[in-house]
Structure formats: C-alpha cells, structure tokens
Amino acid sequence: MKTDIFPMRHLGVTPHQEYGQDESDVVVDRLAAIAEEHFDLERIIGLMAQRRFSPIPIPTDAGSAKPVTSTKAVRIGVLRDAAFQFYYQENLEALQEGGAELVMINALTAEALPEDLNALYIGGGFPETSARQLADNVSFRDSVRQAAEQGLPIYAECGGLIFLGRSIILDGTEYPLAGVFPVTFSMSAKPQAHGYSAFTVEQENPFYPLGTQVKGHEFRYSVVESWDGGPKDLALQMERGTGFQEKRDGLVKNNVLALYTHVLAPGTPEWAAGLLRAAAG
Incomplete structure (x- = not known):
C-alpha cells in the first residue's frame, strides 16, 4: 500500500x-x-x-463555430493506459461529436494496433515510468512503426512524441521505443518546459493548414539527447514556449505529426478538424 x-x-x-x-x-x-x-x-x-448561486455567464459568441463532422465513419485509436493518460475529455468528445468511433488501446499489453484504424491519437503521460513494459512489448512497437511507414495518420503530443522516438535513457539504461523518429530522450530532474505555449504552422503537415496559429501548453521534464535532424526540419515556429529544439516544434514523417505542445479542442477547432479530415482520407 x-x-x-x-x-x-x-x-x-x-x-x-x-x-x-x-x-x-x-x-x-x-x-x-x-x-x-x-x-x-x-x-x-x-x-x-x-441553488443559491449565479450561473456562469456564457459569452454571446460561444458555440458559434460550426461543429466539425467527418465525411465518413472513421475509427481513431487512442493509446490510453498507465503510460499514456493525459487527455482532455473535450478533445475526445470533439472527435466523437465529429463522427469518429474511438478505440481505446493499451500500449503495454496489446500485441498490435487494430488493423482497421483510420488514425491514431497518442496523448501525454508517463512513458518513462513504463519504459521497460513499452520496450518489452516489441510486437506493439513494431506495429506502430509499420503503421506510420504505411501512412496511417498519427497525432502525438508530449508523451506520445517520446514514444515515437528511437529510445529513452533512464538511469543509464536505454529502452527502445517505436522508432518512428530518430530521437533519443532522457529525463531531467528539473522542468524543461512549463507553461502556456503558442506556435505558427510554417511547414506542410497532415493536420494543420499553413499559417494556422495555435495556443496550448507544455509541461515536461524530458530532454532531447540526440536527434538525426535539425531545427529546419520542424514544422512549427514557437512564439511562446520551448518546443522541441531552438524554439521550433513538430516532427513530421509521412502522415505523422509529433510535438510537445498540448492543445485543447474547444480553443483550437483546427485540431479536431485536421485529425478527422486525415482519418477520412
């Protein structure tokens, strides 16, 4: 206990x-x-x-945005377990309201991704506390890498970004991860980014139109130990916050976008729209 x-x-x-x-x-x-x-x-x-309380006033323009709806039925996988647990409920609801069926997947125990997914959403969490289990689940890691190589739309933030890396080093031991991106991570004893963030989309990616401005937040202790790339390869320019490297964020490969910033769907309608659009193909 x-x-x-x-x-x-x-x-x-x-x-x-x-x-x-x-x-x-x-x-x-x-x-x-x-x-x-x-x-x-x-x-x-x-x-x-x-009921001796006053209701919270609702802005007159609240809810004026048109709901995003997928043009066809789509199944979006969501890694949700002890390693990946940080999800805004509003984000999941936005995808469901857009017509998506959400498929919850345990990355620690599942043998592979379901074959009939149209997209995959990997949120934040604590992959570092489950590193050995993630590393030991070789077949699942392989299935994620193969899905990325075959063009499955994958949106990953923070902990999800780490999982898509090559490996993570903890207490001198290196644990292999999905290997979608050639990045090795480690953990610091001090926060590496903490607070509100904002970025502008400057390069092509599967989810956000060029020029889109997004606000979110970062909270991480992870460190980029090595990366076979450079800032020019990152799709997002940070106006506020730390990002992945040199005030930039957003690793892109095929239909994968992985970044440190977390976004909230009601404040960033482009997020759900982009994921649903990518899933619909």
Missing part, C-alpha cells in the same frame, strides 16, 4: 491508473473520512438544494 494518500513525483500527483483496486478503495475511504470530519456536509447539501 502507498503510505501517502496522493503520492507525488516529478509531474505532480501519481495518476490513478497506477493504483491497484485495493489502493484506490483506501484512497476513497480516507477522502470520505476527511470530508465527514471537516466539512459540514448537511449544510453543503442544503445550499446546493437551494
């Missing part, structure tokens, strides 16, 4: 995906006990029942 109710590490609270069911039950029970001891629950429930 974990001794702390919410154990911490370099990016914050240890995610629930890494708890066993027994540990999760202990956490819930402890939180319930704390609430019962320190909160006036009857008073809180009473206030909620009386």
Whole structure:
C-alpha cells in the first residue's frame, strides 16, 4: 500500500491508473473520512438544494463555430493506459461529436494496433515510468512503426512524441521505443518546459493548414539527447514556449505529426478538424 494518500513525483500527483483496486478503495475511504470530519456536509447539501448561486455567464459568441463532422465513419485509436493518460475529455468528445468511433488501446499489453484504424491519437503521460513494459512489448512497437511507414495518420503530443522516438535513457539504461523518429530522450530532474505555449504552422503537415496559429501548453521534464535532424526540419515556429529544439516544434514523417505542445479542442477547432479530415482520407 502507498503510505501517502496522493503520492507525488516529478509531474505532480501519481495518476490513478497506477493504483491497484485495493489502493484506490483506501484512497476513497480516507477522502470520505476527511470530508465527514471537516466539512459540514448537511449544510453543503442544503445550499446546493437551494441553488443559491449565479450561473456562469456564457459569452454571446460561444458555440458559434460550426461543429466539425467527418465525411465518413472513421475509427481513431487512442493509446490510453498507465503510460499514456493525459487527455482532455473535450478533445475526445470533439472527435466523437465529429463522427469518429474511438478505440481505446493499451500500449503495454496489446500485441498490435487494430488493423482497421483510420488514425491514431497518442496523448501525454508517463512513458518513462513504463519504459521497460513499452520496450518489452516489441510486437506493439513494431506495429506502430509499420503503421506510420504505411501512412496511417498519427497525432502525438508530449508523451506520445517520446514514444515515437528511437529510445529513452533512464538511469543509464536505454529502452527502445517505436522508432518512428530518430530521437533519443532522457529525463531531467528539473522542468524543461512549463507553461502556456503558442506556435505558427510554417511547414506542410497532415493536420494543420499553413499559417494556422495555435495556443496550448507544455509541461515536461524530458530532454532531447540526440536527434538525426535539425531545427529546419520542424514544422512549427514557437512564439511562446520551448518546443522541441531552438524554439521550433513538430516532427513530421509521412502522415505523422509529433510535438510537445498540448492543445485543447474547444480553443483550437483546427485540431479536431485536421485529425478527422486525415482519418477520412
């Protein structure tokens, strides 16, 4: 059992995906006990029942953007497990509202990607804490690399970017990854990027039109140890934030775009539109 109710590490609270069911039950029970001891629950429930609060004002232009809809039924794979767990729910909902069927995939246990995917979305997370399992799952890594080589649209951010690299070095041990991009990563004890970011799309890529301006955020401790490329090969110019190298971000290969910046779908409608368009072919 974990001794702390919410154990911490370099990016914050240890995610629930890494708890066993027994540990999760202990956490819930402890939180319930704390609430019962320190909160006036009857008073809180009473206030909620009386609805003595003002609704949050909605801007008059909210929801004015037309919903993005795929021209055909598409299946988009989403790596979601202990290694890849950072996803805005709004992003997943935007894809579903656009007509996509989302297929959740465990990169630690699946033997390969499903054969009938139209695209793949790899979000952020902690590939470094599951590096050995990811490395040991050779068949899955191979299937991702082969899918990228065969032209499957793949959008990867932060942890997903790392997974598409060649390897990651942790405590002197090098763990092989998917090998889509010739990049070797390591981890620093200090943040390498943390805060809001913004970029402009300057090169062709599978998802964003040229000139698109995107705002998002970065939060990472990973370091680019080596890369068989240079800043001129990166598709995005950072106006704010760190990016991958020398204020640029966005590795592109075939129909793959991998970057450090996380985006939120409601604030960047081009994101869902681009992924759905790429998936529809």
